[in-house]
């Protein structure tokens with residue numbers, strides 16, 4: 001394995017932490033409205049940390065009783081449901097937590113934990129009291145319809161809820177559109193379709209108007225499906241709901257095809273995307289193989305992280321070079337991409353390049369004198385690295401008349417995003433939806449749900465809203481037959497989701513302590529585009 005055209009990897013900034021001893025981590029709504037909160041107090045409203053023995057920390061999620069302490073509880077209707085009541089120990093022990101790190105040493109502290117997802121023996125809503133709403137926001141992703149379907153069917157079938165509506169067209173639909181009634185019948189087949197039956201959008205988040213809508217319509221459970229931007233929006237909705245003292249659970253279901261959400265094992269739609277990407281890579285390979293010095297270039301999604309590109313490359317084995325945002329590269333000169341392409345064509349007669357859409361953005365911007373533009377949500381608009389790269393390669397070989405090439409550029413990005421979810425994503429989405437509604441029924445709020453080390457957990461919004469995770473730069477030996485020269489990839493290594501990229505946001509606290517002053521919190525790595 002050789003290093004080709006790789007610029008040095010950026011070094012993550014060290015994060016300073018400080019212990020604070022806050023007596024009242026979650027003041028009541030009344031207290032919040034009264035005396036002016038200190039900066040630490042304000043932050044404590046967002047974090048709910050519980051310390052235990054030997055460095056155990058529970059990063060807990062809010063509960064309706066944090067600000068509505070008198071709420072009554074009811075037996076979970078699941079205990080009378082013939083499909084569930086037969087299962088021994090179906091209900092989750094309220095003390096169960098899921099550990100963030102499973103690789104530890106004998107000297108390790110117990111570390112950060114999240115509250116385990118699942119049905120509770122007692123619930124905070126009666127079935128006929130629930131008015132649930134579901135909204136999908138941000139870009140499309142395979143599995144959106146499956147999550148919507150399973151939320152609706154789960155609420156009806158497990159909890160006997162009969163009032164569920166969809167919000168049309170993302171956040172702005174709360175205040176600009178009528179709601180869509182959702183029933184098990186109306187959503188029965190939707191998991192067999194790509195997209196979202198509810199529609200989606202970017203921009204248009206108006207917290208006050210959204211919470212007015214929740215209040216006016218009497219919505220007391222809101223399920224918000226979307227990416228990092230959506231989770232930021234959900235987080236401020238939760239804060240406003242709490243400020244107004246409303247009995248309304250605000251639940252996030254994390255979505256991004258890019259699979260770059262910290263702490264969680266995987267986001268839904270990612271498996272489908274990797275599988276669908278194989279079709280494009282196969283086509284690129286067939287085209288490349290069939291021509292003299294054939295080059296196939298495939299662009300895949302991945303705004304800040306190259307997970308789809310990397311996994312699709314590993315799965316395919318037809319890819320010679322994979323470019324991802326995590327690893328800056330250069331074209332010209334010794335060790336540059338163009339030199340590598342030339343050598344690869346001489347050796348093998350054809351090659352396939354996979355490039356993640358976020359790769360090489362600085363390089364393109366520099367060569368085009370480009371000024372930044374943004375989408376409606378404030379996300380930076382990316383330049384087309386696939387087109388740019390293809391043109392650069394063609395220009396290079398035009399100067400070499402004795403070295404004719406045939407290059408085909410395939411951009412399947414939206415085709416991949418728009419397909420229906422595959423079988424494994426369907427199962428994943430189903431479990432995710434069920435975990436979400438168990439949490440809401442149990443009175444939790446201000447959380448997202450996702451698997452952490454294989455167990456579903458309730459995770460505070462400030463974790464799921466960023467910073468995004470990236471692939472750790474390095475090299476992996478893919479053990480291709482033919483030796484290292486037949487297979488060269490710029491960057492490969494493990495997915496260090498747990499620690500290095502902000503996933504290890506967990507504090508080192510003593511028992512009962514609450515910590516992290518706002519000023520000392522890690523900035524989202526490289527994000528800063530539309531911070532709340």
Ligand SMILES: Nc1ncnc2c1ncn2[C@@H]1O[C@H](COP(=O)(O)OP(=O)(O)OP(=O)(O)O)[C@@H](O)[C@H]1O
Nearest residue numbers: 138139202203205226227228229230232233377532
């Ligand atoms: N900081 C923020 N505060 C409140 N709302 C936000 C914030 N950032 C984004 N939003 C809202 O969230 C919604 C979705 O955001 P965005 O378009 O960034 O997609 P996303 O949820 O990140 O999904 P993806 O990037 O995976 O497509 C938009 O309606 C946007 O207005």
Ligand SMILES: O=P(O)(O)OC[C@H]1O[C@](O)(CO)[C@@H](O)[C@@H]1O
Nearest residue numbers: 139140256257258301302303375
């Ligand atoms: O064209 P749209 O809808 O803005 O979406 C593009 C972006 O959405 C994502 O799929 C998710 O963030 C990115 O990979 C991509 O950059």
Ligand SMILES: [Mg+2]
Nearest residue numbers: 138227228229
């Ligand atoms: Mg996003």
